[in-house]
Amino acid sequence: MQNWGWILLASGGLICTVGIGLLIASRFSWLGRLPGDIRIEEGGVRFYFPLVTCIVLSVLLSAILSIARLWWR
Template sequence: MNELPKFVMIVGGILLLVGFLLQFIGKLPGDILIKKGNTTFYFPIVTSIVISILLSLIFFFIGRFK
């Protein structure tokens, strides 16, 4: 049971870092932005793919060195 607090702290740190970076990155090329009248649709497809790859790598290394 000693591993759970360590794991939660690592995940929290990763989420903090990702959130901080997203504040400065903003919108990546390839994200879909449609504006019509007073309606805006934003679908961050490239941002989602990048975050997914980064989190997969991070969790792979956490599992490998555990």
């Protein structure tokens, strides 16, 4: 039962982190509208893939996690 408790705590922490991230991201109106994001609108069909936004967020998260890993060593 102890393992389930840790799994539930980790899941709850992840959900809280994602929620806080969404609240903070809503303040950045440019997020998701960078040059290079793919947007196709034809007729009643819309396709949107934020390619450059994903790359920028990936680089930022990788840098933050690398710094955190070095700091906790």
